[in-house]
Amino acid sequence: MKTRLQHRRRITQTAFFLLFLLAPVFDLFRYDLVAGHFWLFGQPWTLGLDAFQRGEIGGGEAALRLLLRGFLPLALIAGAFIYTAWRWGRLYCGWLCPHYSVLETINRLMLRASGKPSIWERRKLPARQPDGRSLRPRAGYWIPTALAIIGFSFVWAVVLLTYLLPPAEVYDNLIHGELTRNQFVFITAATLAFSIEFTLARHFFCRYGCAVGFFQSLAWMANRKAMVVAFDRDRASLCKSCNNACDNACPMRLKPRDKKRRMFACTQCGECISACSLQQGDERQSLIVWVQGVDALKQSEPPVGIPLGSKLER
Numbered sequence: 001m002k003t004r005l006q007h008r009r010r011i012t013q014t015a016f017f018l019l020f021l022l023a024p025v026f027d028l029f030r031y032d033l034v035a036g037h038f039w040l041f042g043q044p045w046t047l048g049l050d051a052f053q054r055g056e057i058g059g060g061e062a063a064l065r066l067l068l069r070g071f072l073p074l075a076l077i078a079g080a081f082i083y084t085a086w087r088w089g090r091l092y093c094g095w096l097c098p099h100y101s102v103l104e105t106i107n108r109l110m111l112r113a114s115g116k117p118s119i120w121e122r123r124k125l126p127a128r129q130p131d132g133r134s135l136r137p138r139a140g141y142w143i144p145t146a147l148a149i150i151g152f153s154f155v156w157a158v159v160l161l162t163y164l165l166p167p168a169e170v171y172d173n174l175i176h177g178e179l180t181r182n183q184f185v186f187i188t189a190a191t192l193a194f195s196i197e198f199t200l201a202r203h204f205f206c207r208y209g210c211a212v213g214f215f216q217s218l219a220w221m222a223n224r225k226a227m228v229v230a231f232d233r234d235r236a237s238l239c240k241s242c243n244n245a246c247d248n249a250c251p252m253r254l255k256p257r258d259k260k261r262r263m264f265a266c267t268q269c270g271e272c273i274s275a276c277s278l279q280q281g282d283e284r285q286s287l288i289v290w291v292q293g294v295d296a297l298k299q300s301e302p303p304v305g306i307p308l309g310s311k312l313e314r
Contacts, residue, residue, distance in 0.1 A: 003274040009095055016096040021155075024162040033164050045069070085216035087292075088227045093206065093213050094267035102152045103202045104251050104269075109148055113141035118203065118253065130245040130278035149198045150191070157190030203252050207265040217264050224300035227292040229272060231257040235287050242279050246288055249275035256288055260299040 002010070024030040027039040038045040048065040051057045057065075084091060093100050107117040115124030115137035127134045161183065162170050173179045179187065197205055206213055220226050246256045249271040254263055256272035270290075277286035291299070 003277055005270050006274050009269065012095045013098075013101045017098045017101050020098040021159055024159070025167045030163040030167075032166065034166060082215070082219045085219040086223045086226060089220040089266060089268045090213055090216040091268050092216065093210075094269035097212075098156075099210075100206065100251070100267065100269075102156075102198060103206065105152075106145065106148055106198055106202065107251055109141060109145040111135070111137075113137060113139065113145050117251070119200070120204075121253075125248045126243040128243060130249070130275040149195055153191045153194035153198055154187070156194050157187045160190060161186055206267070207252060213265065213267075221261070221264065225293050225296050227268070227290050228260050228296045228299045229256050229263065229266060229268075229288055230291040230295070230299050232287045232289065238280070238287060242276075245275040245279045246272035260296075 019028075022028070027042045029038070029040055031038050035044070047069050049062055051062075081092070110119070111117045111125065112135065115127070115135075117125070124137070127136060129135055158170065158174065165183070170183065173183060174187075201209070247254075250256060251269060251271060252265050252267060254266060256263070256266075268290075273286050273288050273290070276288045280286060
């Protein structure tokens with residue numbers, strides 16, 4: 001059973017995954033190695049420096065084009081992305097990222113196959129789910145798990161290639177079994193690499209290997225009033241009847257009731273909130289909630305020598 005929060009998140013994840021698949025097909029965004037420039041919303045996106053090379057414009061106009069078509073768009077996009085992370089955390093990871101969608105899907109399949117969301121988990125998770133159902137591992141689920149890993153890896157390999165080469169050419173060659181040598185090598189190597197990553201790494205890659213996630217976390221940690229998952233310690237006694245449902249639900253294998261500095265890689269997916277609300281039987285009664293502003297300060301331990309409530313905090 002999923003809460004309304006998770007249903008909404010599944011919708012945004014699915015929509016963005018479809019965008020990830022179709023963006024190169026419709027030239028919404030990709031870099032064309034053949035043409036030597038980007039495509040953006042169906043139009044070629046160049047720096048406009050060909051005219052300078054032909055001697056048609058001077059150095060000043062070339063510098064202006066470089067600024068307006070290159071540095072300024074990148075600065076605006078990066079600025080908006082970092083600001084979002086600074087204020088709300090790794091929303092991109094938990095609500096949009098196509099890699100995270102795969103991570104969660106494989107986690108769920110491995111849980112059904114082995115009782116653990118990752119092969120590196122030391123112990124099986126409790127059979128009792130937050131909604132009261134019992135989940136018993138079945139070895140037969142290893143087959144769909146393996147198929148999902150290989151299938152997602154192949155899809156990722158092909159889609160990434162279409163971000164670099166004309167999609168029509170790639171898909172036509174693939175359908176007719178006429179891939180060029182370089183295309184075949186790329187798809188084969190990428191499928192193998194992703195298969196290894198989806199099998200062994202997944203959340204480890206998100207926590208330690210993903211630059212996009214790392215810089216989001218840095219921005220988030222810099223803002224002590226940013227949105228963060230908080231635990232209602234005044235009602236902690238209600239946890240006595242729980243089997244650590246929030247910990248078990250976290251795809252990143254974090255401890256949601258811990259301090260913010262130990263939740264560095266939190267993706268704001270809200271799985272811990274949903275698990276707790278199911279455990280309590282009411283979404284409004286979850287002991288784990290999102291807080292921000294002044295309420296978030298308790299989750300962010302203050303710098304040494306600066307007490308809570310000081311002028312620097314405000």
